[in-house]
Amino acid sequence: SGVAAAELPHHFVVIDFEATCEKNCKIYPQEIIEFPAVLVDAATGGLVASFRTYVKPRHHPRQTAFCSELTGIQQEQVDGGVDLATALAMHDAWLAAAGAAKNRLAVVTWGDWDCHTMLESECRFKGLAKPAYFDRWINLRIPFEAAFGAGRRNLQEAVREAGLKWSGRLHCGLDDARNTAFLLAELMRRGVPISITGSLVPPPPPEPELQLQQQLSPANHNFRWCVGGAAATDCCCYCGVAVRGDVVTTPGPMQGRYFFSCGNWTPLGPMCPFFLWAA
Numbered sequence: 001s002g003v004a005a006a007e008l009p010h011h012f013v014v015i016d017f018e019a020t021c022e023k024n025c026k027i028y029p030q031e032i033i034e035f036p037a038v039l040v041d042a043a044t045g046g047l048v049a050s051f052r053t054y055v056k057p058r059h060h061p062r063q064t065a066f067c068s069e070l071t072g073i074q075q076e077q078v079d080g081g082v083d084l085a086t087a088l089a090m091h092d093a094w095l096a097a098a099g100a101a102k103n104r105l106a107v108v109t110w111g112d113w114d115c116h117t118m119l120e121s122e123c124r125f126k127g128l129a130k131p132a133y134f135d136r137w138i139n140l141r142i143p144f145e146a147a148f149g150a151g152r153r154n155l156q157e158a159v160r161e162a163g164l165k166w167s168g169r170l171h172c173g174l175d176d177a178r179n180t181a182f183l184l185a186e187l188m189r190r191g192v193p194i195s196i197t198g199s200l201v202p203p204p205p206p207e208p209e210l211q212l213q214q215q216l217s218p219a220n221h222n223f224r225w226c227v228g229g230a231a232a233t234d235c236c237c238y239c240g241v242a243v244r245g246d247v248v249t250t251p252g253p254m255q256g257r258y259f260f261s262c263g264n265w266t267p268l269g270p271m272c273p274f275f276l277w278a279a
Contacts, residue, residue, distance in 0.1 A: 010104040011048070012040040012138070012184060012194075013095065016176040017114050018073060020057050023066040029125055031057035032118060033078050034071065035087040036174035038181040039098050042106070045185030051094045052174045054081035058126075071171050085128050092131060107137040110155045110180050112198050120200060135200040140184055147192045155179060162186050245278070 018034035020027045032055050039048040054077045063075045082090065095102065109115060115137045123130045144158055145151070153161065156170050159179050164186055168175025188194060241264040248254045258278035 008104075009042045009106040011100040012042055012106050012108045012181075013100065013133075014038040014040060014108045014177045014181045014184065015114055016110065016173045016180060017118050018071045018171065018173040019118055020060045020064070021067045021070065022064045027060055027064075029059050029122070030118065031055070031059060031122055032084060032087070033057055033063075033067075033073055033081065034173035035084075035091065036177045037091060037094070038174075038177045039095070039100055040108075040181050040184060045188040047178070047181055047185075048100075049094070049098045050174065050178065051091060053087050053090055054078055055084055055087050056081040058083070071173070072169055084122060084126065088128070088130055102131065102133050105133050106196065107133055108140055108180065108184055109137050110140050110158075110176070110183075112137075112139050116198055116200065136196050137198050138194060139197045140180060140187070142197045143187055143192045143194055144183065147187060147190060155183075159183050243276075 015035075015037050017032045017036075019030045019032050021030070034052065035055055036050070036052040038050045040046065041048055054073065056078050061078070063073065063078060068074060081087075092102075095105070107115060115134055119130060119134055122128075141158075144162075148158075148161055154170075155176060156166050156179070159166050159182065162183055164179075164182055167179060167182070170176065184194070241262065243260040244263040245258060245260050248257050248259065260276045260278065262272045264272065
């Protein structure tokens with residue numbers, strides 16, 4: 001494999017978050033409400049320990065009927081949950097108690113949503129630091145498709161296609177994580193290579209002379225420059241969302257000037273640093 005033995009993980013930690021949701025529409029901001037994990041011995045595929053805590057959402061504290069029906073998570077469970085920062089700390093303490101070293105750990109998910117989208121975005125808009133091991137993960141769908149062929153399947157269908165029996169409730173985070181762990185063990189038994197498939201690599205710091213250019217030139221290649229503010233709705237910020245236009249109302253030399261910023265707005269501010277003064 002070209003990977004030194006010292007770099008191979010001692011453990012896999014399988015996660016499957018559940019989050020606030022509503023039928024046929026997107027809740028924003030979406031927040032994790034169930035934080036489950038299953039620890040797997042990377043040498044044997046055996047399940048070592050499991051973890052779960054419920055998380056109390058800050059922005060949408062009331063469960064929708066759809067979310068409760070889908071996940072089985074009840075209002076009293078999220079009401080009794082911890083905040084996300086505490087959940088992350090509890091998960092770290094659980095790993096330590098189970099003897100899992102963070103530098104010999106690989107996160108496993110079914111899909112990229114858990115690490116690439118959900119945890120990353122919530123930690124960003126809440127200003128939380130998350131453990132570095134969540135920045136690299138194994139999307140088990142990729143080695144599964146290498147073994148069984150490409151095609152659209154949910155986790156339950158993949159488990160059954162691999163000849164395993166589904167255990168528990170679909171969309172219960174802990175049950176989904178356990179079934180993903182069983183599927184991981186089965187792929188290991190078949191000799192399917194398991195390696196990192198996704199990562200959130202922080203960009204290198206900009207060179208001093210490029211800082212101004214970076215502010216004016218968006219990283220998103222789909223962005224089209226706005227001319228005189230006339231085409232604001234056709235522009236996208238760094239994260240790919242249509243920009244929002246606004247006017248400075250604070251008294252001072254810039255009062256009354258029109259500007260564009262990230263349209264992915266939260267109560268704590270924009271999700272990315274895009275900013276452009278109107279011409």
